[in-house]
Structures are given as C-alpha cells and as structure tokens.
Amino acid sequence: MTTVFLHPPGIYDFRKRPVFIGAMSEAVPSTPVFEMYPMGFVSMAHYLERHGHRARIVNIALKMLNSEKFDAEKFIKRLNAEAFCIDLHWMAHLHGAIEIAKICKKFHPNTPVIFGGFTSTYYHDEILTKFSFIDYVLKGDSCEYPLLKLIENLNKTDKEDIPNLSWRKNNIVKSNPITNVPETVNFVIDPKFMLKLIIRDMDIDANLPYRSWLDEPTMPILTSKGCLYNCVNCGGSSECYKRIYNRKKPAFMEPDKVIEQLRLNEEYIKNPVFFLNDIRMGGKRYYEEVFKKIKKEKIDLPVVFELFSPLTEEFAVTLKSTFAHYNLEMSPEDASDDVRFCAGKNYTNEDVENSIEIALNNDCDKFDLFFMLGLGKQSKKSIYRTLDYIDSVIGKFKKFKNSGEREHKVYPFISPYAPTLDPGSIAFENPARYGYVVLHRTLEEHYNAFDRYSWKDFFNYRTENLSPDDIIDLTYDTAVKLSHIKRKHEMVDDRYVKNTEKQVEISRDVMKKVAQISKTGIGINDNEREINLLRDEINESMKSLIHKNRELNWPRNRKSLNVYVMNILGNILRRL
Ligand code: SF4
Numbered sequence: 001m002t003t004v005f006l007h008p009p010g011i012y013d014f015r016k017r018p019v020f021i022g023a024m025s026e027a028v029p030s031t032p033v034f035e036m037y038p039m040g041f042v043s044m045a046h047y048l049e050r051h052g053h054r055a056r057i058v059n060i061a062l063k064m065l066n067s068e069k070f071d072a073e074k075f076i077k078r079l080n081a082e083a084f085c086i087d088l089h090w091m092a093h094l095h096g097a098i099e100i101a102k103i104c105k106k107f108h109p110n111t112p113v114i115f116g117g118f119t120s121t122y123y124h125d126e127i128l129t130k131f132s133f134i135d136y137v138l139k140g141d142s143c144e145y146p147l148l149k150l151i152e153n154l155n156k157t158d159k160e161d162i163p164n165l166s167w168r169k170n171n172i173v174k175s176n177p178i179t180n181v182p183e184t185v186n187f188v189i190d191p192k193f194m195l196k197l198i199i200r201d202m203d204i205d206a207n208l209p210y211r212s213w214l215d216e217p218t219m220p221i222l223t224s225k226g227c228l229y230n231c232v233n234c235g236g237s238s239e240c241y242k243r244i245y246n247r248k249k250p251a252f253m254e255p256d257k258v259i260e261q262l263r264l265n266e267e268y269i270k271n272p273v274f275f276l277n278d279i280r281m282g283g284k285r286y287y288e289e290v291f292k293k294i295k296k297e298k299i300d301l302p303v304v305f306e307l308f309s310p311l312t313e314e315f316a317v318t319l320k321s322t323f324a325h326y327n328l329e330m331s332p333e334d335a336s337d338d339v340r341f342c343a344g345k346n347y348t349n350e351d352v353e354n355s356i357e358i359a360l361n362n363d364c365d366k367f368d369l370f371f372m373l374g375l376g377k378q379s380k381k382s383i384y385r386t387l388d389y390i391d392s393v394i395g396k397f398k399k400f401k402n403s404g405e406r407e408h409k410v411y412p413f414i415s416p417y418a419p420t421l422d423p424g425s426i427a428f429e430n431p432a433r434y435g436y437v438v439l440h441r442t443l444e445e446h447y448n449a450f451d452r453y454s455w456k457d458f459f460n461y462r463t464e465n466l467s468p469d470d471i472i473d474l475t476y477d478t479a480v481k482l483s484h485i486k487r488k489h490e491m492v493d494d495r496y497v498k499n500t501e502k503q504v505e506i507s508r509d510v511m512k513k514v515a516q517i518s519k520t521g522i523g524i525n526d527n528e529r530e531i532n533l534l535r536d537e538i539n540e541s542m543k544s545l546i547h548k549n550r551e552l553n554w555p556r557n558r559k560s561l562n563v564y565v566m567n568i569l570g571n572i573l574r575r576l
Pocket residue numbers: 227228229230231234235236237238308
C-alpha cells in the first residue's frame with residue numbers, strides 16, 4: 001500500500017468556476033493555480049521509502065493545469081492508498097485542500113486523510129472539529145518522523161505517543177505536543193529520487209514541483225528552518241516559530257549536507273541554486289565553513305542569496321571570492337522607513353542603497369529589490385512615493401558599458417502582499433497595533449471567502465488606510481507606472497509597456513464582470529456560454545503582470561533536467 005501525497009490547486013476547480021485569482025501569485029514561481037508543491041513532500045516521501053514504505057506524489061494542481069480533460073475525481077477514485085497526505089501550508093491552498101480532502105473521503109471512506117503545513121498547524125483544532133473528512137493533522141515544521149510513526153500505527157486506537165499529531169479520539173480532538181523539532185536540517189533533496197518517482201509512476205506532471213520545472217528546474221537549498229527576525233505579517237517569523245511550531249531557535253543544515261545538495265544539483269539540475277533564508281542567520285563561522293567547502297570542492301554553480309538585513313562589505317567579499325556568479329535579493333517592502341519599521345524590518349533606505357553599492361562593487365550579477373503593497377500603515381501616498389524611490393534607485397545604479405549601452409543590475413519589483421495576512425502572524429494576532437483590520441479569523445470563514453469569485457473576496461484583511469478595492473486598484477496602477485519607469489530607464493521596451501497596459505485593462509474588465517456575477521449570484525450553470533467566455537477572459541488575465549518569467553528568473557545553463565529525463569526515459573523505453 002502506498003502513502004499518496006496530493007498537492008491541491010489553490011482553488012478547486014479553477015477550470016470550471018469563473019473565479020478570478022488576480023495578482024495573488026506575482027512573487028512566487030507558480031502560476032496563479034499555485035501548483036508548486038512543498039519541498040516537504042519530497043523529504044517525507046523519501047523518508048517513508050527509506051523506512052520500507054511506498055510513497056507517491058501527485059501534483060493534482062499541475063495535472064489540472066496541464067489538461068482540461070484531467071478528471072481529478074476519477075483519478076483520486078482509482079488510487080489505492082494507505083493514507084492521503086494533503087498540504088495546507090499557506091492559506092492560498094485552503095479551498096483546493098478542503099475540496100481534495102472531501103473527494104478522497106467520498107471515494108475512500110476508510111482511508112485516513114492527513115493534513116500538514118503551517119496553516120494546518122495553526123488551525124489544527126478547528127480542522128478536526130469542523131471538517132470530519134480530515135482525520136489527522138501533523139503539526140510543526142518537520143513531520144518526516146511523525147508521519148512514519150502515524151503510518152505504522154494507523155490501526156492502533158491510541159496515538160498519544162506520536163509526536164506533533166492532532167487527532168480525534170471518541171470524537172474529541174486530542175493534540176499531542178510538538179516535540180519533533182530537529183535541531184539540524186539534514187534532509188537533502190535528491191533529484192534521483194524525484195526521477196525514480198517519475199519513472200515508476202510513468203506520470204511526469206504528477207511529480208513535477210511546478211509547471212516549467214523540466215525546462216527551468218530549480219532546486220532550492222533550505223539551509224535553515226526558523227527565523228531570527230520578526231516581520232509582523234509573516235507566519236514564519238521567529239515569534240511564530242516559537243509560539244506556534246515550538247521551534248525555539250533556527251536549525252541549520254550541516255555544511256557537509258549543503259555540499260551534498262550542491263553536488264546533486266550540479267550533477268542533475270545545473271541551474272542556479274537558490275539559498276532559501278538568509279545564510280548569515282547561522283553566523284559567520286557557519287557560512288564561512290560552507291563557503292570554504294564549496295571552494296574546496298570546486299562547485300561552480302550560479303547562486304542566489306536572500307538578505308534579511310543589510311549587506312556588509314565582509315559578506316560581499318566572501319561571496320565574490322567563492323562564486324563566479326551570484327545574485328542577491330532584498331525586500332525593503334516600502335520606501336518609507338516608518339512603514340518598513342512597522343512591518344518589523346529595522347533598516348533604512350540608506351542601508352538598502354549601501355547594500356546595493358557594496359554588492360555591485362563586489363561583482364554581484366543582479367540585485368532584486370522587492371516592494372509590497374497592502375501593508376499596514378501604507379497609504380496611497382506612500383505607495384506612489386515608493387514608485388518615485390524605485391525610479392531614483394534605478395537611475396542611481398544604472399551603469400554605462402564601454403559601448404555606451406545602459407547596463408542594469410538592480411531590478412525592483414512591486415507586488416501585492418494580499419490577499420491574506422498570514423494567520424498566526426504577529427499582525428494577525430494584534431492587527432490594530434500594526435495598521436491592519438482582520439476580516440476573517442476562522443478557517444471556515446477563510447474557506448467561504450475562497451469559495452467566491454474574485455481575489456477581492458479572498459481578502460482576510462484591510463489596512464487602516466487601504467480597502468481591498470484600493471489595494472487591487474493600486475496593484476494595477478503601480479504595474480503600469482512601474483513599466484513606464486523601467487522603459488524610461490531603458491530596462492524594457494515599448495512592447496513590454498503595451499503588454500502590461502493591455503494586461504491591466506483585461507484584468508480590470510474581468511474584475512468588473514466577475515463583480516457583477518458575484519453581486520447577482522449567478523451560478524456556473526446559469527448561462528454556460530457566458531461563463532465559458534468569461535473563463536477565457538479570466539485565463540487571458542492570468543498572465544503575469546510583472547513579467548516575472550523574464551525578469552525574476554536567473555541565468556540558466558543550457559542543459560536542463562528535461563534533457564536528462566528524456567535520456568533516461570529513452571533508455572528505459574529502448575529496453576522494453
Ligand atoms: S519575512 Fe521576515 S520573519 Fe519572515 S522569514 Fe523573512 S525575514 Fe523571517
């Protein structure tokens with residue numbers, strides 16, 4: 001029997017319902033369907049297999065995205081599973097996760113349905129109280145061992161000794177403490193294991209982490225779990241880790257494991273490695289040891305690092321001496337220091353500009369700057385000031401090549417934080433203090449909101465200055481204005497600007513139509529032709545506003561995993 005990991009789409013069934021997801025996924029590699037499954041799926045599946053169990057990953061979201069004909073119900077009905085594991089990590093997956101769980105239980109009433117992830121942890125009690133088709137919640141940030149224990153003890157009545165588990169006993173919700181909190185992160189994601197699953201199931205898209213993975217595979221390295229910082233709207237802040245996931249301090253990946261992961265990436269993925277979280281959180285000794293080993297092993301991959309605090313000369317020099325190519329990412333959120341401080345980030349614009357300066361002086365290939373809109377204390381004025389600031393930063397750091405051509409290494413982005421304030425985050429618990437008003441508190445309220453038609457309905461908050469309508473309007477307005485700024489600096493051409501304007505026009509038009517449906521309560525069967533037409537328009541509107549595929553991606557090596565998989569599949573087919 002197999003433990004089946006199912007990754008749901010954000011909204012089920014986005015192909016049938018006229019639902020307008022808007023710009024929710026602008027800052028992540030997924031499409032608006034949120035088809036990217038969590039890395040934890042691979043580590044848990046691998047862990048189960050290493051302990052003699054069989055596991056399968058099915059990216060339901062991607063299968064739905066890739067084929068109009070894919071029937072999720074029929075597919076799930078045919079599965080023969082020992083247990084279904086469904087991720088509900090971030091709130092964006094709630095609707096899909098609940099619907100997929102219902103389908104699992106409908107066709108397999110005796111097969112346990114297990115939820116996991118941050119959102120599941122925060123709402124574990126409500127999940128088990130209100131949603132009878134979900135049997136277990138595994139809490140915390142590390143569930144490999146608890147899942148193994150659960151799978152091995154599914155038939156036992158008493159499950160008190162399974163760490164991190166919430167469950168029902170005689171209709172009463174029991175919550176075992178979160179005691180499985182490993183002090184190191186030592187799980188290496190092995191692309192060979194993922195390839196093994198693809199080949200064994202003969203189902204490529206079921207196993208892919210996201211749509212473009214074969215063409216543009218990335219294998220991020222999670223060098224740590226936990227955080228040292230307290231951004232108030234983040235469900236993964238230091239305070240949240242302590243209060244909700246029982247992690248008192250961050251855990252780090254041992255340097256040798258980092259090397260092992262990089263070696264695997266070098267062999268199979270070949271593309272840039274994204275170091276998730278700021279490696280400096282482990283301290284100077286930690287990252288110096290990692291970098292020393294990278295040099296010794298002559299690992300030559302382009303890398304991307306996140307900066308949770310300003311860059312120092314000393315770190316930049318170390319990066320320069322270790323990597324031939326590196327990119328950096330920093331998220332100042334807003335150009336107003338006040339808004340940024342209120343968001344929990346304690347650095348100034350001067351610090352941001354110093355960081356860029358240091359990076360560029362130390363051969364950084366690209367410096368991405370992320371700004372957000374929809375934050376507490378922000379106002380329309382502060383958001384437009386942020387655009388002016390972006391304009392000045394691009395101008396300040398553009399360089400001229402010998403040929404006279406402009407060269408840009410600083411890429412600013414502005415995208416909505418919306419539509420949900422992370423449940424459990426510092427601001428969610430104490431909204432007034434940070435300029436927020438929370439509109440939905442319970443999981444059920446969130447589910448009902450996601451069951452509606454438009455991302456405007458999905459908002460679980462407003463700010464003291466901005467309503468959901470304002471945030472949406474600003475999203476479209478700033479997208480156009482930013483494209484004009486980038487054109488002014490010759491970062492993009494006229495076509496780019498026209499595309500953005502067209503995209504915004506389509507989105508605004510779709511918003512109006514969907515609002516009308518929402519108001520009149522028209523059902524999806526009321527006027528199928530109209531609904532189908534609207535669905536086509538919605539699909540058109542789903543193209544990225546910030547052209548992230550072009551601007552967010554990093555330089556690629558030409559030989560991708562696609563070639564590798566095709567070679568393997570070719571070899572297998574030849575042998576059949
Ligand atoms: S957003 Fe802030 S709190 Fe959250 S992980 Fe990043 S640095 Fe940590």
